[in-house]
Amino acid sequence: MSVVIPVGMGELKVARSPETLAVYGIGSCVIVSLYDTKSKVGGIAHVMLPDSSGIDKERINPNKFADTAIPALYDAIKNEDGVFKANLHAKIVGGSEMFPPTEDYENNIGRDNAIAVKKALKKMGFPLVAEDVGGKRGRSIEFDLDSGLIRLSILGEEPRDL
């Protein structure tokens, strides 16, 4: 079993094969992964919110917001040995709406996160090769940096690879 490195809310981590990056209990957050298929280096940003605009730049944690976390993830991964921008691809997981809306409460942070993350990836030019977003269920993932596959678990369902 390789080393498993957990990535918490608002955190960003980069690792390489044979390590595994893991995130447990993903709700409205969106997990963005970048993976270099040649050097087998990968990174994860655990995005909580869609947009950092209007928030004091001195006080924010850039890893929390879709618009700032993806550039930060690229900055963290680009200096690793053997990483080239042209080899990087992205996968995204999460963005669910855990609590079904009631007549006086609606929460769409999950959906907004997924939209914002896709926009930020497009802006940076990273191809999005797999996604599992939306719905009402929590998710956990283990990102195996040897195979580049993301093992997705949802309660009551068979795990599957992205």
Next chain:
Amino acid sequence: MDDITSLTKIQLDALREVGNIGSGNAASALAQFLNRKIDMAVPSAAILEFKDIPDILGGPGTRVMGIFLKVLGEISGRFLLLIPEDTSIKLLKTLIPGCEIEDPLKMSELESSCMREVGNILAGAFLNALSALAQTPMLNSLPSMTFDMAGAMIDSVVADMTAVSDKVLMIETSFIESEEDLRIHIFLLPEPKSLSILLQKIGVV
């Protein structure tokens, strides 16, 4: 009060007392509903890093029942009940005669509606006590319920409160019904903009 980390010890003690009064009332409502004696753990009011919250329940991947309500009124906030899997099964079996549920993922409509009602009763009782204390009406929204991973629920509830700070103020308490070991965790998260109003109402500005 934009910065919750500047709360004084006296203010935190007062917020803990808010939790005490609210959950005391909620515990008696639950005791009446179940026709049992319910003990209450000492409440805590704490400023926590959001990423540490799921550990209270046994880690972000822990299976748990979550009932979520918005607190509406001059003092607004969020009210989250997290009920461990074994307690949710015991509650359903106590409340619904003949209920044989084994996996809360497969709850029937009757069972879901029963758990939402538990949420409604607990939140209503908690907020009633708080309204009386703060002399301002506080109502709860309709409950929304799910059974899933603890971390997934918590990130969905706290996400937009954490734009600036990595910390949230949480008043937490749990009930224990000693014979059956029923545990219910109640979390009250005042909206940051409501916190100064709440502190003013309870006289600890």
